[in-house]
Amino acid sequence: MQDTPQIHPLPPGLSDTDAAxxxxxxxxxxxxxxxxxxxxxxxxxxxxxxxxxxxxxAGAVYMLLGELSEALLLCVFATTSVVITVVQEYRxxxxxxxxxxxxxxxxxxxxxxxxxxxxxxxxxRGDIVIVTEGDRVPADCELLRGDEVAADESLLTxxxxxxxxxxxxxxxxxxxxxxxxxxxxxxxxxxxLVVRGQGIAEVTATGT
Numbered sequence: 001m002q003d004t005p006q007i008h009p010l011p012p013g014l015s016d017t018d019a020a021x022x023x024x025x026x027x028x029x030x031x032x033x034x035x036x037x038x039x040x041x042x043x044x045x046x047x048x049x050x051x052x053x054x055x056x057x058a059g060a061v062y063m064l065l066g067e068l069s070e071a072l073l074l075c076v077f078a079t080t081s082v083v084i085t086v087v088q089e090y091r092x093x094x095x096x097x098x099x100x101x102x103x104x105x106x107x108x109x110x111x112x113x114x115x116x117x118x119x120x121x122x123x124x125r126g127d128i129v130i131v132t133e134g135d136r137v138p139a140d141c142e143l144l145r146g147d148e149v150a151a152d153e154s155l156l157t158x159x160x161x162x163x164x165x166x167x168x169x170x171x172x173x174x175x176x177x178x179x180x181x182x183x184x185x186x187x188x189x190x191x192x193l194v195v196r197g198q199g200i201a202e203v204t205a206t207g208t
Contacts, residue, residue, distance in 0.1 A: 010200070011144075013110030013128040022124040029123045029139050029206035039090055046085045052078055105136035125203055132198040136191065139206045143167045143186040146199030151192045162195045 059074035105120045110128040120138040149165040168186035
């Protein structure tokens with residue numbers, strides 16, 4: 001007689017209320033970043049560069065000596081340099097902001113017993129996350145159940161070979177003294193890529 005396969009029900013996950021409280025207390029799941037700089041703020045920073053100050057100072061000296069053409073020439077050089085630098089830095093900041101928003105992974109979590117796709121920054125500690133092949137891990141997690149899960153951790157370790165993951169049985173409540181890296185560990189790290197399998201993990205840390 002063939003045994004009936006055991007079906008494990010999905011854990012209920014956090015409630016919306018608990019998740020909102022933790023998000024308010026612990027902050028969003030993102031690393032701190034510099035605020036948006038305006039073109040005026042970028043210009044102020046460029047004007048403090050030693051070479052720009054030198055060119056403007058030399059232009060002022062030529063003007064005091066009555067050499068108007070040389071003074072205007074130096075001022076044109078300085079102005080051109082400032083404009084080019086400001087435009088390049090402004091474009092670079094916009095590109096970095098766009099890349100940052102693109103690389104922020106979305107996460108499939110279980111809230112109130114239902115699967116829900118949310119922004120990576122809204123993931124909180126204690127969330128139950130479903131990870132599958134091709135997913136970017138949204139936060140540090142501990143694998144509760146998994147089926148042939150392997151992760152590419154080269155972003156952290158430089159090791160190009162995927163690392164095999166095993167569910168925590170029994171679940172480790174305190175990571176002190178526990179081996180964190182290598183094969184057959186239950187730990188999934190933020191930003192790493194699941195390259196094989198699927199599993200259910202619980203978020204243990206977010207943000208910084």
